[in-house]
Amino acid sequence: MSRGAESGERARSSRATRDAWFAGIVVLCGGLLCVGTDRAEHITATMLRWEWLQLDDLLLTSFIAISALTWFATRRWNDAHRALALQLASEREKAKYVAKLEELSAQLLQTEQAERARIGELLHDDVGQTLYACRLQLERALCRAHDPTLRALVTEAHTLAGDAMSSTRELTTRISPPVLHDLGLAEAVEWLLARTEERFGVQTRFESAGLWNAIPNSWHEPVFHSVSELITNAIKHAQATCIGVSAQERDGGIELRVQDDGRGFAPVRGETRGFGLFSIEQRMSRIGAQLRIESANQRGTCAVLQLKAADSASIPDAAQ
Numbered sequence: 001m002s003r004g005a006e007s008g009e010r011a012r013s014s015r016a017t018r019d020a021w022f023a024g025i026v027v028l029c030g031g032l033l034c035v036g037t038d039r040a041e042h043i044t045a046t047m048l049r050w051e052w053l054q055l056d057d058l059l060l061t062s063f064i065a066i067s068a069l070t071w072f073a074t075r076r077w078n079d080a081h082r083a084l085a086l087q088l089a090s091e092r093e094k095a096k097y098v099a100k101l102e103e104l105s106a107q108l109l110q111t112e113q114a115e116r117a118r119i120g121e122l123l124h125d126d127v128g129q130t131l132y133a134c135r136l137q138l139e140r141a142l143c144r145a146h147d148p149t150l151r152a153l154v155t156e157a158h159t160l161a162g163d164a165m166s167s168t169r170e171l172t173t174r175i176s177p178p179v180l181h182d183l184g185l186a187e188a189v190e191w192l193l194a195r196t197e198e199r200f201g202v203q204t205r206f207e208s209a210g211l212w213n214a215i216p217n218s219w220h221e222p223v224f225h226s227v228s229e230l231i232t233n234a235i236k237h238a239q240a241t242c243i244g245v246s247a248q249e250r251d252g253g254i255e256l257r258v259q260d261d262g263r264g265f266a267p268v269r270g271e272t273r274g275f276g277l278f279s280i281e282q283r284m285s286r287i288g289a290q291l292r293i294e295s296a297n298q299r300g301t302c303a304v305l306q307l308k309a310a311d312s313a314s315i316p317d318a319a320q
Contacts, residue, residue: 202241
């Protein structure tokens with residue numbers, strides 16, 4: 001509860017206590033008045049002729065009590081009505097805030113995807129072409145160089161330019177993989193595993209169920225890059241020899257599991273996660289998803305992407 005809400009609650013409680021005391025005092029005073037009137041009837045001779053109205057004390061007391069309780073209940077009803085109105089207004093403001101956050105998250109996700117595509121194009125069209133032209137010039141220089149020392153330097157520069165071109169192509173593919181936009185998420189993940197198996201010599205396994213098709217297109221890039229980061233972590237940190245990627249339905253959503261047979265680790269409560277896992281958590285939070293890590297020493301690691309926002313009605317039967 002916020003400080004303002006606590007202050008308002010204390011103020012309402014104080015008003016209720018004050019009103020209750022006031023109503024009680026009114027009832028008590030009314031009772032004392034009736035008792036005094038009854039005594040006066042027996043003492044004052046002029047009031048003896050009204051003694052036949054024996055119910056006047058009861059009626060007067062009931063009237064005073066009902067009036068005080070009605071006033072108290074009306075005050076409480078008004079307070080409850082105001083509190084309900086404030087709560088509804090707060091919930092409406094909260095709903096507007098959440099909707100605005102979702103809109104901003106969607107815009108941020110679109111901006112990120114557009115920036116990735118733009119950076120990929122720049123790397124391919126600008127940096128890549130410049131490195132290619134540089135390599136061609138070095139090849140021409142190598143053909144005309146007769147001094148052994150100069151030839152060695154030009155050869156080394158030519159090799160470095162080739163390595164830079166390969167790194168640029170690799171970076172371009174990682175930032176904005178064409179297969180993801182051309183074929184879809186399932187095919188892109190399968191291509192990523194095949195490429196990982198070819199580059200690092202590890203065994204890979206991919207379960208291509210129909211669940212992958214239920215993931216919205218706007219989620220493809222954050223999910224793909226998150227899976228890619230998890231696969232990289234499995235090779236880089238866990239020293240895995242087998243990596244599997246699968247999808248399954250759970251609680252109306254979809255869970256994507258990246259499991260390896262690496263050395264694993266014992267999670268420590270309060271431990272700060274690295275930048276890779278932090279970036280995955282940020283991507284998942286933008287699409288209303290979560291990252292969960294299941295691991296133990298020497299028992300491998302299973303990283304789970306919980307896509308809880310997926311529409312269960314659009315999830316096909318995994319057996320299809």
